Amino acid sequence: MAASPSTARAINDRLALRLLQDTGPLTATQLKTLTGLSRPTVADLVDRLSESGLVHVVGESGAERRGPNAKLYGIVADRAHLAALDVRTRSVSVTVSDLLGTTLAEASAPVGDGGGTGPAVEKAVTLLERTAKEAGADRLHTVAVGAPGLIDPDSGELRDSTGLPAWHRRLVGVLQERLPAHVLVENETNLAAVAELREGAARDREDFVLLWLGQGVGAAVVLDGRLRRGASGGAGEIGFLPVPGTSGLPSGTGCDGGFHELVCAAAVSALAAAHGLDPAGALTSGHGPFLDALARRLAVGAAAVAAVLDPGCVVLAGETGHQxxxxxxxxxxxxxxxxxxxxxxxxxxxxxxxxxxxGALLRARDAAQDALFP
Incomplete structure (x- = not known):
């Protein structure tokens, strides 16, 4: 069945906007070549997008032909301002950007070191508000929050967990109350995987698993270029994987005895100390026996992932993977x-x-574009 005229226009407009987003300013002739649309169709969509305030003339290009210079069209970057938050156990980092993803301001601060849930939430929200003001963003369109913990696939909310600070769960609700913006939350490991897929170590992969190795241990599964969450949002909770060499078996309330016990930050520090190394610099010391011992532990989890998913690629992320x-x-x-x-x-x-x-900024940009782009 052929698309209706209005549907066809929406598809063409979105295609043009995505091209402008990915490649930068283009002339009408370049849009025609890249989209395969006719010249009149491209002229119409440029007019529509200009009238909607999404596209404007950003310059001229005279390299294509003789005669008058051709207008260069680009996305109106300040059509929407976005914010991304990386929420850790004791700190928050914030980035504010325009619709093109250009960073306008950023900041970090310790949060949650005593004082209770309310003050911790207030400190995080104030940090975001101050950073947005510094960026000249009077009104944020979309805010994406990356946090540890499970995200409910139905509600999109951070699920209750005994291992997470209470202020983590309160933060999103307060942001929704205080800001005239769309606020969304996503698991930190999933966001790291999205960033590695689109801009990092897995740009050439359709299938891979990212292992998050830090204070906590988790994984993100990407298959056919798509993040896979699982039925309950728990795909990748590899810290609970029963493995040999631990004190016992994990439980429904704790991952002691699971893969977490072998490779979390505390375990890596203990392993370094057992090899006579200062934990603070052990991963960058080049000490072969320590790195081999740690690699054997990590390989146990990677082997389990490979046996079940056969992703062909595993990315080591988090503090341990980075260092x-x-x-x-x-x-x-x-x-x-x-x-x-x-x-x-x-x-x-x-x-x-x-x-x-x-990853949080990419998630915010995608959500804003879905809302703004026709």
Whole structure:
């Protein structure tokens, strides 16, 4: 069935906007070439998008032909302002950007070191408001929050967890009350995977699993270029995976005894100390025996992932993955090859500590474009 004229116009407009978003300013002739649309159709969509305030003339290009210069059209960057928050156990980082994703202001602050839930929430919200003011963003359109914990797939809310500070769950509700903006929340590991998929270590992959290795341990699953959440939003809760070498078995209320016990930040520090190393610099010391021991632990979890999903690629992220870098990734891949017949490449994060915040900004930009683009 052929699309109706209005549907066809909406599809063409969105295609043009995506091209302008991804490639930057274009002339009408370039839009015609890239979209395959006729010249009159492109002229009509440029007029519609200009009248809607989404596109404007940003310059001229005279390189295509002789005669008058051609107008260059680009997205109106300040049509919407966006914010991204990376919420950790004891800190918050904030970035404010325009619709093109250009960073306008950013800030970080410790949060939650005593004082109760209310003051912690107020400190986080105030940090966002102050950063938005610094960016010249009088009104935020979309705010994306990255936080540890499970996200309910039906409500989109951060689920209650005994391992998370109470202010984490309160923060989103207060942001919705205080700001005239669309506020959404996503698991931090999932956001890191989105950022690595689109801008980082997995840009050339349709299938991969990101292992988040920090104070907590988790994973994000990307198959066919799409983030997979699972029936309850818990796909990738690899910290609960029963593995050998732990004190027992994990439970429904705690991951002690699971993969978490082997590779969380505390376990990595203890392993470094057992090798006579200062935990603060062990991952960058190049100490072979320590890195090999850690790689063997990480390979156990990676082998389980490979056996179930066969993603072909595992990205090591979080504090441990970032600090261990390419050397740790290579050792994990070597250890993994001895545990699994499936060829699995192991890569270090390309975005490091910025992955969650970048993923949150991409999520906010996508949501804003869905709302603004016809």
């Amino acid at each position: 261990g870098g390419a050397e740790l990734a290579a050792r994990v891949q070597s250890a993994l090859s001895g545990l699994s017949p499936l060829r699995t490449e192991v890569r270090p994060t390309a975005l490091g500590d910025a992955a969650v915040l970048r």
